[in-house]
Amino acid sequence: MLNKKCNFALEPSWQAILQEELQKDYIQDLMRFVEAERERGAKIYPPENEMFNALWKTPFPNVKVVIIGQDPCHGAGQAHGLSFSVNKGVALPPSLKNIFTELKNDLGILPPAHGCLEGWAKQGVLLLNATLTVQESLPMSHHGKGWEQFTDAIVRELLEKEDPIIFLLWGKNAQHKCQHIRLKTRHHLLTAAHPSPFSAYRGFFGCRHFSKANEILISLGKQPIDWRDL
Numbered sequence: 001m002l003n004k005k006c007n008f009a010l011e012p013s014w015q016a017i018l019q020e021e022l023q024k025d026y027i028q029d030l031m032r033f034v035e036a037e038r039e040r041g042a043k044i045y046p047p048e049n050e051m052f053n054a055l056w057k058t059p060f061p062n063v064k065v066v067i068i069g070q071d072p073c074h075g076a077g078q079a080h081g082l083s084f085s086v087n088k089g090v091a092l093p094p095s096l097k098n099i100f101t102e103l104k105n106d107l108g109i110l111p112p113a114h115g116c117l118e119g120w121a122k123q124g125v126l127l128l129n130a131t132l133t134v135q136e137s138l139p140m141s142h143h144g145k146g147w148e149q150f151t152d153a154i155v156r157e158l159l160e161k162e163d164p165i166i167f168l169l170w171g172k173n174a175q176h177k178c179q180h181i182r183l184k185t186r187h188h189l190l191t192a193a194h195p196s197p198f199s200a201y202r203g204f205f206g207c208r209h210f211s212k213a214n215e216i217l218i219s220l221g222k223q224p225i226d227w228r229d230l
Contacts, residue, residue, distance in 0.1 A: 010052055013060040014154075021153040030146030034133055043136035045072050046079035053081025054128045055154075057121035063158060064124035064222060065166045065213055068174040071131035074139050082127035084195075085117035098195040098204065106208045109228045119230040123223075128154065130177055152177065159187065164220055166213045170194050170204060188216050 010018065021027070034051075037044050046053065069083030073093055078086045084096050092100070092115045100111040121127050131147040134140075155178055158165055164186045169175045171194030181189045190212055193203035214224035 011056045011059050014052075014055040017060050017157050018153060021150065026146045026149055030150070033145050034142075037133075037135065043076070044133050045074060045076075045136060046081045046133070050079075050081040051132050054083065054121065054126060057082065057118060058124060058126045060157070062124045063126045063161070063165060064217060065168060065225060066126045066128060066155075066158060067168045067170070068155075068177055069127070069129045070171075070173050071129055071134045071140060071142065074134045074137055074141075076136065079134070080116070081132070082117055082121055083129045085121075085127060086115040088114040088116045090115065094197045095195040095200075098197065098200040102195070102200075102205055102207065103210055103227055105205070106210045107227060112228075112230045114230070116230060120225065120227070123225050123229065125225060126158075130173065148177075162186070164188060166190065166216050168192075168209050168213065171196070171199065 009015070010022075015022075034044065038048070067083055072079035072081070073086055075090075078090050078093070080087050084093075084099060086093060086096065096115045097111075103109050104111060117125075117127055128151060130151050131140075131142050131145075132151070133142045133147070135142065159181065166188040167178055167181055167190065169178055169189065169191045174194075175191055178189070181187055190207070190209050192207035192209060193199040195204045210225075210227050214227075217224045
């Protein structure tokens with residue numbers, strides 16, 4: 001049984017797909033770690049009820065595009081369980097600013113008034129972080145606690161889908177996490193530098209992944225993503 005106090009309940013389609021994974025010992029250790037961190041008073045983001053927001057907003061059958069981040073934003077009020085996304089009313093992190101810059105350069109879409117990417121998620125863009133929690137002001141603080149193994153399992157299940165998926169892999173960490181995609185030739189792999197200010201000018205700007213993803217979706221007979229719908 002999953003520890004209800006830790007609220008590891010998933011969206012039903014993901015719960016079914018990951019049922020075997022959720023019974024593994026490391027999941028229990030991970031739950032205890034996250035629960036203990038919250039109980040000792042550490043500020044953990046995102047809130048407990050939004051840890052699995054990416055899976056709730058994009059059920060398994062709906063996944064058309066995958067964007068993988070590293071860990072949640074670690075500032076107060078920022079993270080809400082979707083990679084690169086922040087809550088409305090929160091200042092845009094630098095990487096998200098660069099994502100919107102590339103979106104404008106690629107498709108002429110003006111930057112929105114907020115940084116919440118929930119509209120993309122509802123259209124089938126899985127916004128998945130490799131690590132699903134973080135301590136305030138301490139990036140990477142929850143790496144190595146079990147989240148990577150869990151999100152690896154999510155990626156494996158996506159790779160088994162017969163329906164082709166487009167993976168937008170920005171930066172070495174995302175590319176490493178999906179290193180086996182090339183073995184699954186039905187899926188589509190688009191790589192670029194990370195949108196961080198440290199690397200955006202080394203291959204993220206000009207990648208045109210938004211228009212390329214839509215071109216692939218149209219070629220597959222699928223509805224393209226309306227990237228302006230946030």
